[in-house]
Every structure is written in structure tokens, then in C-alpha cells.
Amino acid sequence: MTQYSAAMQIFLRWAALACLSIAAYAQATVTVTDVRSTAKADSTRLVLEVSEPVTYRKFHLTGPNRLVVDLSATSTKLPPALFDLTTGQIRGVRAARRGDGVRLVFDLSGDFPSKAFTLAADAGKPARLVLDIAGAPAVVQPARSEKPAAKPVPTITEAEPTLAAPGRDIIVMIDPGHGGKDPGALANGGIREKDVVLAIARKLKAEFDALPGYKGRLTRSGDTFIPLAKRTQLARDANADFFVSLHADSFPKGRSVYGGGVYALSLRGATSETARWLAKRENAVDLSHGVDLGDVDDDLRKVLLSMSVDSAIRISKQAGTEVINEMSSVARMHRRRLEQANFVVLRSPDIPSLLVELGFLSNAQDVKRLTTPREQSKVAAAIRRGIVSYFERSPPANTVVYQKKRSNPEPYVVVRGDTLSAIAQKNGTTLAAIRKANGLTSNAIRIGQKLEIPRS
Ligand SMILES: [Zn+2]
Known part of the structure; x- marks a missing residue:
């Protein structure tokens, strides 16, 4: 009995040690440093x-396309730059x-293949995990319904991971024109453009x-003069989205x-005489202070030719159209x-931008509208609604x-030729799940019907 007990004790001691070492081994030992x-x-x-060689496994999921990379024994403290990463893929x-x-989940813009390999630390370089994702992003994303029901979608068995990085705010840089020694336009009664736009x-x-x-930010919160180039620099420094x-x-x-107007950047020419005149007038502010921005320098020219400008202008135009629609409902438009x-x-080549002409201080009715607090609030709300x-x-x-949009995706709208089973397959879910989510008693659907697509 005592012998058995001694053996048992040895076994327990061994087991405890083994468990300890397993636990120690299981602790995160790898840190992603950059x-x-x-x-x-x-x-x-x-x-x-x-920080050390890492063991990983990767796989792809579709509907939507994702690359999932699981890193073993790795700390969840990750470099923040990882979460800012966006590329064509x-x-x-x-x-x-x-x-x-x-677990790292890369949301992909298409069904792109990937390769991964590790590199050992050498020549002063740390150990690395290299991921290659190949594939040209589609220029125009076809509507979900237009995609052919291609290869079968693998069933997603693993739960969607929770978000590790809290989302950031969309930053809108608001630039009240003029300021300081530059009063902008003047109207009777000592009314100055710089004060009206600041309010x-x-x-x-x-x-x-x-x-x-x-989050709203201001290029100037008081009556100060800021050169034009500095205003866009402030937006860039703040990582503004707009x-x-x-x-x-x-x-x-x-x-x-009279009336308001919304203007976007054009690299070619003005779309109207008013736009040309306004641009000349607003641009002149800096010329008069000895800063020559009239000619595009070589660096800027390069940037202006890049894709990002086109995309920034495209976004500016889309948002601008929304702002016009909203402003039209509360104010007279020029x-x-x-x-x-x-x-x-x-x-600012990389930031979608708009110039909003709130009205004309040369017009008595506009002056009244733009200096009345209630009207000021109305136009501010309209601009906000447009951008939002x-x-x-x-x-x-x-x-x-x-x-938020990802966790509450918009309902799927049924188009001609859709069947419930094809919709289920395209979205990586099952017929039964869609029927349950939408309280359907049969597989009959009609064009235009909105369906909730359950998340797997
Ligand atoms: Zn102005």
C-alpha cells in the first residue's frame, strides 16, 4: 500500500511537472514586432x-473572401500598423x-490565392512570416447577384472572430475659409465671410x-490666417478621411x-464660368501673400497623375452630389x-475634398440666411447628412x-433568375438558414424581395 502510494506520488509529481511545462510552452512566446x-x-x-520562429496555418474563406492566418503561441499585442493596412487586394x-x-483575418477584395513561408533570423534581421496575395482587384465590383454561381462554397465551421482592434472614427476636417488678415467677402453691417464660415x-x-x-476637426477655431497649402497639410496630419x-x-x-454651390477639384478645367471665377478668387488669397501655388511643381504633378487623385476626386464627386441634394432641401442653391x-x-491628392459655397454675401437674402443661427444650423446639418x-x-x-456595416450587412435584394439555393450557395450559407432567418415557409421568392443573409 505504501509502495503504491509512493509510486502514485512520483507519478503525480511527474504529471504536475509535465502540466507545468505544457502550460509554460502554451503561453504566448512569439511577438509580432513589426x-x-x-x-x-x-x-x-x-x-x-x-520575435521567434512562428508556427502558422492559413486557409481561405469565401462569401466574403477572406484569408485566415492562425499564428500559434503568439501574443495578441500586434503592431497597430497591421490594422491600417489596405491595398488593392x-x-x-x-x-x-x-x-x-x-487569428488574423484579411478581408480580401477578390478570390485571390495566397502563399506563405517563413524566414529564419539572419544577418541582423528578425525571423519573418511572409504572405503573398496575388490577383488584380476587379475595377468594377459586379453586383452580388450578377456573379455566376461558380465553385461550391466551403462551409464555414469556425466562428467569425471578434474584432481585436476597435474601429477608428471617420475624421472630417472642416476648413472655415479665410481668417485673420484675410476677411474674405464683406457685406453691409460689418459682416465678414471669415466670421460667417467660422460660425x-x-x-x-x-x-x-x-x-x-x-469626429469633426477644424483647420482654424479662431480668427487666424492660414495659407491654403497649410490647410490641406493639417488635414493630412490629422489623417482626415474628408x-x-x-x-x-x-x-x-x-x-x-444667390444660393449655395458645391465644388470639387478638377485637374483639367472648370466646368462653369462661376467655378472658374471662384477658383481664381480663392486661389488668389495666397498669391497676394507671396506664396506661389499657381504652378503645380514636379512632385505634386507626379502625385496628381497617380491613381489616388482620380479616386479621391471620384469620392469627392459622389459625396458632393449627396451634399448638394441635402443642401437643396434647406437652402437656395446657385x-x-x-x-x-x-x-x-x-x-490634397489623397483626401477627398469639397469646397462648399454656402451662399453669396453680395445677396441680401443670402446674408440674412447665413447670419441667422437657426439657418446656420440647418445648413450645417445638411452638409453633415450629405457627407455621412x-x-x-x-x-x-x-x-x-x-x-457596424459589416455586422449588420444590408439585406440581399432578389433579382431575376435568383433561386433561394443559389443565393444560399453564393453567400456561404444554407437554404434552411436563409428560410429560418426570413421566416419563409417555401423556397418561393420574388424579384425585389429583401432577404436577410444569416452570418455563418
Ligand atoms: Zn471665400
């Missing part, structure tokens, strides 16, 4: 620098704890700040000219379509708005 990416039009290479990155390690800019900032997922410059000029051609001209203040309706449709990855 992430670098090289993005080309048709591929992305990601290099994760790790990667729309966003999420992470979650998984066992003793971490409305403050209200617009408050509108965004009151909205979850958005830039909106507010003005209320006076029009020399007549006091009968023009009901988006105008374009070469405004210096809008030349753009972002609600196309939120940048890793923002609160993006995550």
Missing part, C-alpha cells in the same frame, strides 16, 4: 517580423485571440462630434446672384449640380462605421 507591406497593382506582399485586417495564439464650421464640427463613429472648405463669397456680377475647378485648397450618407455607403476599412 509589419511591412509591398503593394503592387496585382499583388501584395506582407512581411510580419516576429486587402480591404481590412482583423485579429482575435485563438487558443494560445492569434457654420463650428456647428458642422458639433454635428459630426455628436455622431458615433465620426476635407470640406466652407465659403460665402460675394459675386461681382450682380447682387441678384447650382444644382456639382461643379469642378482647380481650387488650390482642394489639391456617402460614408455610410462606402466606409473606409477599420472604422467604426465599417465594422
Whole structure:
């Protein structure tokens, strides 16, 4: 009996030690110390620098397309740059704890294959995990319904990971035009453009700040002079997602000219005489202070030729159209379509930007409207609604708005030729799950019907 007991004790001691060492082994020992990416039009290479050689496994999921990489025994403390990553192939990155390690989920913009390999530490370089994702992103995303029901979609058995990085706010940089020694347009009664636009800019900032997922910023919060180039620099420094410059000029051609207008950057020419005149006038502010921004320098020319400008202008135009629609409902408009001209203040190549002409200080009715607090609030709310309706449709990855949209995807709208089983297959779910989610008693659907697609 005592012998048995001694053997048992030895066994227990051994077992305890073994458990201890397993537990120690299971603790996160690898840290991802840095992430670098090289993005080309048709591929992305990601290099994760790790403190020690890492064991990984990767697989793909479709509907929507994702690349999942599980890193064993890895700390969930990840470099923040990882979550800011977007390339032609990667729309966003999420992470979650998984066992003793971490699961990385790359949201892909298409069904792209990937390769992965590890590199040992050498020549002063740390150990690395290299991920290559290849494939040209589609220029135009076909509507979900137009995609052929191609290869069978694998069933997703593993739960969608929770979000590790909290989403960031969408930052809207609001630029009240003029300021300081530059009063802008003047009207009777000592009314100055710089004061009018500042009052409305403050209200617009408050509108965004009151909205979850958005943050308003001001290029100037007081009566200070800021050169035009500095204004866009402030937006870039703040990592702004959008830039909106507010003005209320006076029009020399007549006091009968009235109403608001919305302008985007054009690299070619002005779309109207008013747009050309406004651009000349707004651009002149800096010329008169000795800063020559009239000629595009070589560096800027290069940037202007890049894709990002085209995409920034495209976003500006889409958002601008929304702003016009909203403004039209609360204020008189000079023009009901988006105008374009070469405004210096809008030349931030990477940030979608708009110049909003709130009205004309040369017009008595506009002056009254723009100096009445209630009317100021109305126009600020309209501009906010316009910008927000753009972002609600196309939120940048890793923002609160993006995550909310992902977790509450819009319902699927049935189109001609759809069958319930094809919809289920396309979305990586089952016929039964769709029927249950929508309370359907048969497989009959009709064109235009909205269906909730259950998340697997
Ligand atoms: Zn102005």
C-alpha cells in the first residue's frame, strides 16, 4: 500500500511537472514586432517580423473572401500598423485571440490565392512570416447577384472572430475659409465671410462630434490666417478621411446672384464660368501673400497623375452630389449640380475634398440666411447628412462605421433568375438558414424581395 502510494506520488509529481511545462510552452512566446507591406497593382506582399520562429496555418474563406492566418503561441499585442493596412487586394485586417495564439483575418477584395513561408533570423534581421496575395482587384465590383454561381462554397465551421482592434472614427476636417488678415467677402453691417464660415464650421464640427463613429476637426477655431497649402497639410496630419472648405463669397456680377454651390477639384478645367471665377478668387488669397501655388511643381504633378487623385476626386464627386441634394432641401442653391475647378485648397491628392459655397454675401437674402443661427444650423446639418450618407455607403476599412456595416450587412435584394439555393450557395450559407432567418415557409421568392443573409 505504501509502495503504491509512493509510486502514485512520483507519478503525480511527474504529471504536475509535465502540466507545468505544457502550460509554460502554451503561453504566448512569439511577438509580432513589426509589419511591412509591398503593394503592387496585382499583388501584395506582407512581411510580419516576429520575435521567434512562428508556427502558422492559413486557409481561405469565401462569401466574403477572406484569408485566415492562425499564428500559434503568439501574443495578441500586434503592431497597430497591421490594422491600417489596405491595398488593392486587402480591404481590412482583423485579429482575435485563438487558443494560445492569434487569428488574423484579411478581408480580401477578390478570390485571390495566397502563399506563405517563413524566414529564419539572419544577418541582423528578425525571423519573418511572409504572405503573398496575388490577383488584380476587379475595377468594377459586379453586383452580388450578377456573379455566376461558380465553385461550391466551403462551409464555414469556425466562428467569425471578434474584432481585436476597435474601429477608428471617420475624421472630417472642416476648413472655415479665410481668417485673420484675410476677411474674405464683406457685406453691409460689418459682416465678414471669415466670421460667417467660422460660425457654420463650428456647428458642422458639433454635428459630426455628436455622431458615433465620426469626429469633426477644424483647420482654424479662431480668427487666424492660414495659407491654403497649410490647410490641406493639417488635414493630412490629422489623417482626415474628408476635407470640406466652407465659403460665402460675394459675386461681382450682380447682387441678384444667390444660393449655395458645391465644388470639387478638377485637374483639367472648370466646368462653369462661376467655378472658374471662384477658383481664381480663392486661389488668389495666397498669391497676394507671396506664396506661389499657381504652378503645380514636379512632385505634386507626379502625385496628381497617380491613381489616388482620380479616386479621391471620384469620392469627392459622389459625396458632393449627396451634399448638394441635402443642401437643396434647406437652402437656395446657385447650382444644382456639382461643379469642378482647380481650387488650390482642394489639391490634397489623397483626401477627398469639397469646397462648399454656402451662399453669396453680395445677396441680401443670402446674408440674412447665413447670419441667422437657426439657418446656420440647418445648413450645417445638411452638409453633415450629405457627407455621412456617402460614408455610410462606402466606409473606409477599420472604422467604426465599417465594422457596424459589416455586422449588420444590408439585406440581399432578389433579382431575376435568383433561386433561394443559389443565393444560399453564393453567400456561404444554407437554404434552411436563409428560410429560418426570413421566416419563409417555401423556397418561393420574388424579384425585389429583401432577404436577410444569416452570418455563418
Ligand atoms: Zn471665400
